[in-house]
Amino acid sequence: KMVAYELGWRGLLRPSVSADAALFYFDYRDAISTSPGVVQPMGPFTPIPFPPFALPSYILQPVYFTNYAKARTYGGELAMSWQVTEAWKLRANYAYFESKFSLDNGASPNTLALFQGAYPRHQAMLWSMHQLTPTVQFDLNLRYVGNVNLELAPGDYLALDARIGW
Secondary structure (H helix, E strand, O other), X not given: OEEEEEEEEEEEEEOOEEEEEEEEEEEEEEEEEEEEOOOEXXXXXXXXXXXXXXXXXXXXXXXXXXXXXXXXXXXXXXXXXXXXXXOEEEEEEEEEEEEEEEEOOOOOOOOEEOOOOOXXXXXXXXXXXXXXXXXXXXXXXXXXXXOOOOOOOOOOEEEEEEEEEO
8 A cells, every 4th residue: 555645747948958857755554574484393303312312404584475564755857958950969867765664563572664775765877868860879878876875786876888889
């Protein structure tokens, strides 16, 4: 379940310059979460030298998909586009994102809200598009992506992509 509020504006500042601004607020209920089940020792069991004990061959830890998560997200985006010449266009964009996750009171201990920390707070982009000839384009795209709070995530990064199209 989600309730979403969005507000945006787009305008032509000059014949060759346009701008966009947007704000949003999303309220999620019954969002996906994971809840651990009861640990189950599984056989066959191997006796150990201290009778009457035996070790299981493996231990099964079930994890169930549940809907105990709640999230509130909000942020905004600013973008500009400039047609520098007939053959050259520049775009710039910045986005801010904030999220707050929580769990329902009925959630069992160790329940986790999925996607918590999975979104960067800041993102920015500069994009240059150039029509070199009537059939050849050359683009450069510089992107910044902020840190996410995930164990295997690379941290914040800056990337430069280049494209030649024909």
